[in-house]
Amino acid sequence: MSVAEMCMLRWICGHTRKDRIRNDDIRDMVGVAPIEEKLIQHRLRWFGHIQRRPPEAPVRIGILNHFENTRSGRGRPRLTWEEAVKRDLKEWNVSKELAIDRSAWKLAIHVPEP
Structure with missing residues (x-):
């Protein structure tokens, strides 16, 4: 990319x-800014939006994209969105709990333009 x-x-x-x-x-x-950093920023921004939703919201429960009784294909499993977010949080040293405070979250995940 x-x-x-x-x-x-x-x-x-x-x-x-x-x-x-x-x-x-x-x-x-x-x-x-590099496109990879911008993609991570947008993924974490969406994660913050989901974290601020009420616990009973469908997007928070995982009803929207959770499929049961499907066979997995051969080879390595695909990278899920949750795994990508966990990796991004760890890489950027940002805690999951910070997403509740919107202004602090925006400052933590901001990628400055050169």
Whole structure:
């Protein structure tokens, strides 16, 4: 994903890989944050929204996407949204309980633009 992002940013700037300009310099010229960080930020923002919902809400209970009696396919199981959120919380050193306070949560998960 980051390769495609850098390809588009280089195209916006009018440079090619042959120009041998560093990715950080290209990103500073355009003034955007890395797409992976922005995706994590949006995933954690949605997680905060879910945490602030009442406990009986369908999205909080997991009724909306919980399937029973389905066979799992061969190979490694797919990464679930919950597992991705747990990984992001651990990687960014943010506690799950902080999501209750909306203003503190927004500050904790904010990705600044360069």
